[in-house]
Amino acid sequence: MNQYERSRPGHSFDDPLLKMEMRAFTSYMPTSKNSAGIWAIGTLLAIIVCRLAFADRYTPEQIYLLGAVLLWIAAFTITFTRILMLPQNAFREWWLTLPVPRETLVHARMLGSLPLTGCFAAALWLVATVHSVLTSAITDSPLYADGDRIIGAALAYAALYAAITILITFIAMLVMIAMQGWRQWLLPLFFSIWCIPTVGLGVLYITHPDSPWLAAGRVWLYSAGAFLLIPLVRRLCLNLIPKYGFDWIIAKRSLLGGHALRASFLSSRTKAQRPNARGFKSLYALERSVFRNISAIRWVRMVYGILVLGTTAGGFITLEDDNWVQLIRALIVIPGIFTVTMLTLRFNLDINKRRLEWVLTFPYSRLTVMLSRLLAAWATSGIWLGGLAGGMALGAAARYLFVRPEHFGSHTAVLCGVYMIAMYFVYIISSSLASTLTYGYGNRQWLAYVSIPILMLAYMGPMLFNQFIMPESLIQSGISESRWVGLALYAVIGLPLSWGAFVLGSKGIATTLYMIQARQRKQGIKTFE
Amino acid sequence: MKQMLNSYADAAHTLSADSAQLAVRCREVSMSFKKKNVLHGVSFEIKRGSIVGLLGPNGAGKSTLMRILTGLMEPSAGSVEVLGSKPSVDTLRDLSFLPDRGQLPNWLTAEQWLGYASGIYPDWDRSLENQWVRKLEVDVSLRIATLSRGQEARLQLLTCLSRRAPLVILDEPFTGVDLLSRENISSAIADEAAAGDRTFLIATHDIREMESLFDRILLIGDGTIKGVYDTEALRAQGQSVESCYREVFA
Numbered sequence: 001m002n003q004y005e006r007s008r009p010g011h012s013f014d015d016p017l018l019k020m021e022m023r024a025f026t027s028y029m030p031t032s033k034n035s036a037g038i039w040a041i042g043t044l045l046a047i048i049v050c051r052l053a054f055a056d057r058y059t060p061e062q063i064y065l066l067g068a069v070l071l072w073i074a075a076f077t078i079t080f081t082r083i084l085m086l087p088q089n090a091f092r093e094w095w096l097t098l099p100v101p102r103e104t105l106v107h108a109r110m111l112g113s114l115p116l117t118g119c120f121a122a123a124l125w126l127v128a129t130v131h132s133v134l135t136s137a138i139t140d141s142p143l144y145a146d147g148d149r150i151i152g153a154a155l156a157y158a159a160l161y162a163a164i165t166i167l168i169t170f171i172a173m174l175v176m177i178a179m180q181g182w183r184q185w186l187l188p189l190f191f192s193i194w195c196i197p198t199v200g201l202g203v204l205y206i207t208h209p210d211s212p213w214l215a216a217g218r219v220w221l222y223s224a225g226a227f228l229l230i231p232l233v234r235r236l237c238l239n240l241i242p243k244y245g246f247d248w249i250i251a252k253r254s255l256l257g258g259h260a261l262r263a264s265f266l267s268s269r270t271k272a273q274r275p276n277a278r279g280f281k282s283l284y285a286l287e288r289s290v291f292r293n294i295s296a297i298r299w300v301r302m303v304y305g306i307l308v309l310g311t312t313a314g315g316f317i318t319l320e321d322d323n324w325v326q327l328i329r330a331l332i333v334i335p336g337i338f339t340v341t342m343l344t345l346r347f348n349l350d351i352n353k354r355r356l357e358w359v360l361t362f363p364y365s366r367l368t369v370m371l372s373r374l375l376a377a378w379a380t381s382g383i384w385l386g387g388l389a390g391g392m393a394l395g396a397a398a399r400y401l402f403v404r405p406e407h408f409g410s411h412t413a414v415l416c417g418v419y420m421i422a423m424y425f426v427y428i429i430s431s432s433l434a435s436t437l438t439y440g441y442g443n444r445q446w447l448a449y450v451s452i453p454i455l456m457l458a459y460m461g462p463m464l465f466n467q468f469i470m471p472e473s474l475i476q477s478g479i480s481e482s483r484w485v486g487l488a489l490y491a492v493i494g495l496p497l498s499w500g501a502f503v504l505g506s507k508g509i510a511t512t513l514y515m516i517q518a519r520q521r522k523q524g525i526k527t528f529e
Numbered sequence: 530m531k532q533m534l535n536s537y538a539d540a541a542h543t544l545s546a547d548s549a550q551l552a553v554r555c556r557e558v559s560m561s562f563k564k565k566n567v568l569h570g571v572s573f574e575i576k577r578g579s580i581v582g583l584l585g586p587n588g589a590g591k592s593t594l595m596r597i598l599t600g601l602m603e604p605s606a607g608s609v610e611v612l613g614s615k616p617s618v619d620t621l622r623d624l625s626f627l628p629d630r631g632q633l634p635n636w637l638t639a640e641q642w643l644g645y646a647s648g649i650y651p652d653w654d655r656s657l658e659n660q661w662v663r664k665l666e667v668d669v670s671l672r673i674a675t676l677s678r679g680q681e682a683r684l685q686l687l688t689c690l691s692r693r694a695p696l697v698i699l700d701e702p703f704t705g706v707d708l709l710s711r712e713n714i715s716s717a718i719a720d721e722a723a724a725g726d727r728t729f730l731i732a733t734h735d736i737r738e739m740e741s742l743f744d745r746i747l748l749i750g751d752g753t754i755k756g757v758y759d760t761e762a763l764r765a766q767g768q769s770v771e772s773c774y775r776e777v778f779a
Contacts, residue, residue, distance in 0.1 A: 273644075275648065276648065282649045285645060289637060290634070290636065293637075353635075357596075357628035362649050363622040366618075514562060
């Protein structure tokens, strides 16, 4: 009987299995001077953005709730992403054959990501608290006049953040049981849990400043409820995952691959045509093949089909009274976030899958290689958005033909739609170009301090746009001349600057290899000889 | 014995002046990451048309050196010439590189990958590809995600060898490749090199299988060149590559 069987599935902090699980996240945590610096700068930047963006327009509780939403999404994403990577993890077979009960493996993994999520929770809490204290000190806003209210909210939301960190991490672990067989029907449920808090993003618009739902007293109750749920979800994880959550890992079934290594798949011979493009076209086609592969996955097609149906219905419903502009405003956020996310994911996968050296030794300049990647991502965004817009147009056409509304398509609304599309077009191009900067800081630490805030800004772009540049009131107020001038300035100044960042990032992309090599040497991992 | 080895090494190590005959020339190359020296004072030359083994224990700096030769990394000091030029995108057109434990796009079939590769590499030779597909027994209709480690290693190797690049740099080409395939590969490399117009630099731990193939060996340890040996000269003295390796690193 080994130590795990004697005391399963509890873990002390000097447990080697738990230490190993936590080690996977150490490099992302503020454990060294550099990473602590990045965390400090990130937190400071978030405080500044929070202060500039929200000022004293929202209550401390609303700001804390926004933090809770971000924490929920982050806790779920960190655990879920790690689960998705399991079949491809080179350590997979070692992990599966460690001489400990699976219950113990699961338990260690459940706890492994908690320190990182905890750091994230602490940073968010700090941002909201500093924002509240600062706003209270420098403004006369009645929302921030009550010191007891601020302290009460800070304490109550600290408890809520702690509860969310643990509960959502454990719930995300349960995804492991839904990766195979009929239980895959549970996946939409988990996706819903993942997405539920995004509804909360609208909280800034819809909640009343004195809403009792956000008050400290209620928040203590939510936290207590969540803490009561934690042992239950933990027990579910420990009972269900060892029984139903391992087969898909052993079979190397990948949710993103869309195909298990079933016997039928293994023996299948595809008759896919051999591509015959030459030069840059071939490079581009190779990059596009990634997205074509994702598009071919059954569940992706299903989700996309549902979205198209949704936009068709949306087009039908919103044709009246220029409401369709709001639909465009909502739709266009998708490629805004998707493009940068896909580019970042592709780059990280290339590193993790050791494809970067192949890509970088193609006989093309790094600028050309990265440009082919950007073009493929833009084309994919365009095609996917085109499908959604097509659905919307179809719905609108059906409404026009069969139940024609009395009023639609005013001149102001059309101009507003054009303005939004043009603004997002420039934003998508510039943010994806600028995000390349993050790839080039391998041996240039200073670039990390510049590029990481840029990347964060790229992700926050859609939220900031909808808050400040394209508020809902725009349809009524119309697009002023100064807004058009602003857009033109953004294009004229922003695009060349982004191109400069793209050139700098692309040229330095191989420095990532230095960074990996230096890090692995520091960690004592022998990967390169 | 060490003295005798050193005398071979000195003779082989002497830097030649005729750069037109050289595929690779390194002079006093050093490389450091975060104040740690990975390579220091590395100097050697590789003549065109030769097969050179880059041998050394784990962590000796072989992969770093190969990355410098391909232009993936720039040395902290010293100069490198590959086919008469500083490593860059231009030299990548004439250089075929197999990274150690690299992976190919696993969402493609082998056939699709070869299709893309033939478009990406300007010196791709379709007849060579067909020849290597047969020799290495790669089932091109299979998805890369479903290939075994050995099958994928063979596919990567055939990607490198289907090009007409005058310089081929292979970093651990035999990882995961079975015995018979290893023999196939080494004999095929020997055939390729027999024409004398291609140069091979191969880092490997499979010394025994490659022993008969090498014209010269570069022994690297702790980031420095421990010796450059002419294998014919070694054999003439009754030495094998393996015994020389043991002598230097034991």
